Amino acid sequence: MIRSLEELQELAEKKRCDDEACKEELRVCIGSTCLSLGAEAIQKELDSGVKARGLEKRCRVKGVGCNGLCAAGVLVSQVNKASGTEILFESITESDAKALLDAYETGAVLESKRSDTTRAFFTKQKKIVLENAGYIDPDDIEDYIAHQGYAALFDTLTNALPGEVLDEVKLSGLRGRGGGGYPTGLKWESVAKVESEVKYIVCNGDEGDPGAFMDRAIMEADPHRILEGMALAGYACGAEQGYIYVRAEYPMAVEKLNRAIKQARQLGILGRHIADSGFSFDVEVRLGGGAFVCGEATALITSIEGNRGHPRQKPPHLSDSGLWNAPTVLNNVETFANIPPIIRNGGAWYRGFGTEKSPGTKVFALTGQIVNTGLVEVPMGMSLREIIEEIGGGIPDGKKFKAVQTGGPSGGCIPEQHMDTPVDYDSLKSLGSIMGSGGMIVMDEDSSMVEVARFFMEFCQSESCGKCAPCRVGTTELSKILGKFSRKEATARDLDQLRDLCEVVKETSLCGLGQTAPNPVTSTLKYFESEYLDAIRKENA
């Protein structure tokens, strides 16, 4: 049990000393992507190899969360803790493990697999949320504590009032990372102000956007960070119970979170009277069932209560009546993951990154027709061009860039002429897209924008919960019309109808799913109208 900040610091120091006894580490990425490329076997191979060669005194093999460069998995890094140097190897297979150890044993480096870490992919990123990803063992709470983990929580419980936590979060200017961009500090304050015996902190780990895997990586690589963020929210708002709602499709994230919760309870970091203070907090995981609409706040709440995930009219807002009608804070995984560093370093420090209206960093999942697919964290305000061409390495096979889709089914496609737009909540919105949770799908010249619009509309149609007619019927009709365009059987009348219906669905749907469902259509109509016109039958044109 850890009862005070001093005891926490002692444990951190002890763990660091233990670690330093072993000078070097071989870190194997065990993120989902690397795992499916055989990372587990490689880790075993390295581990038994190190032992067989009698190297275990100077070298430890450990599994770590996602490093980000998923395109070059499996990633293994060789770290010398004394000198702080790190050598990254990419595309490692089981058979490379022996060669890697052969070289390592003689003090050499397996140059053929060495990854060039002077590339923009590595140098242009700024890691705050992902600072531990690729460094710590997600299954080991002590490793998190040794990396300043839970220091913010214990320091706060010992030295600060709830109001001071609120002030720091407000000062940081952090905005909700789920896509809405509502200021987190204000959200917390409105819950803190309400008088209520019971309040809840809920973390949205549903990540239903196809093409997005930021939250998955955070949950898998650094689960304790989310718990710490939630506990700090609990302290600031006066809540004692938290829930993390995770998709059942992410079994590994569920496993890591459950293990993290168990470990934290054992050390008294979750539970009654944390750090011998008057504050108690506990967290439970709740499984989602693969319904995109459950990413919507009221639908998520009603799903935790054990119902079909139907959204409801707002107000009342969750801050007044959320989970089981109690005041509730709902933020997504990345938002909570930002909290510990903000409290540790102060809100003013956080404001030093990003732009004035969108401070901090944002994690993006780069996918589609792009060289460096993977996970990146960059300061807000970086241009799309820098993210896609420099960090992402551009389009493969010498093809030309056509558009980037941000925000998933609620977002839009942004064309070449707007590539220099800074990435922040407001700029993307003005282009007819949204920041969303952070999926960025890059499309080359061969992609059909009508097809992309149809793909997303069919997605929304099948994900519509059916509660309100504009969304249920509207998305169905829109899908039908887009089908005509994709078969090149559309008429000029269809185009008018498409525009009208988009407007109706946007303005009259009950929740965010329906209100934003037309975005992929309207944004492609705006920037790629010629593709729609080409799909209109000649005799009707």
Added chain:
Amino acid sequence: MSVDTDARFKMVEKTMKKLGYDRSALIESLHTAQETFGYLEPEVLKYIARKLRLPFSKVYGVATFYHFFRLKPKGKHTLVVCMGTACYIKGANKLLDKLEARFGIKAGETTKDDLLSLLTARCVGSCSLAPIAIYDNRPVGKLDEERTLAEAEGMLS
């Protein structure tokens, strides 16, 4: 299958007990039930309804709302093709067409001999490996048409 003699019901009950037989335990109970039974047969749904004092219609309504729950048994092997955006952009629909043609079933169906269930996923979150499919819990990424079929044949043989 009898509630009294089949130990699998005990597993489901354990989840309900942990959550105090509250009606909010419904989704968690369905997850446990699917894990232990493989799918949600009417007997199991009725059992959950009875234990949580919920109308059967409510339990059925929730079970059919979420994609994750299956009301029909799966085949001996399962092949899940990811249809997320990144996979779609990289031609996942063509892979699915090939598989449907090869095995004569549509996505969501099981072959007559109960050997293979062909399923789709919204997004498995391994977008870097797009297009990706999961062969009996084994994800295989960067697929082309040839490999998609070869892996399927390999799994069934």
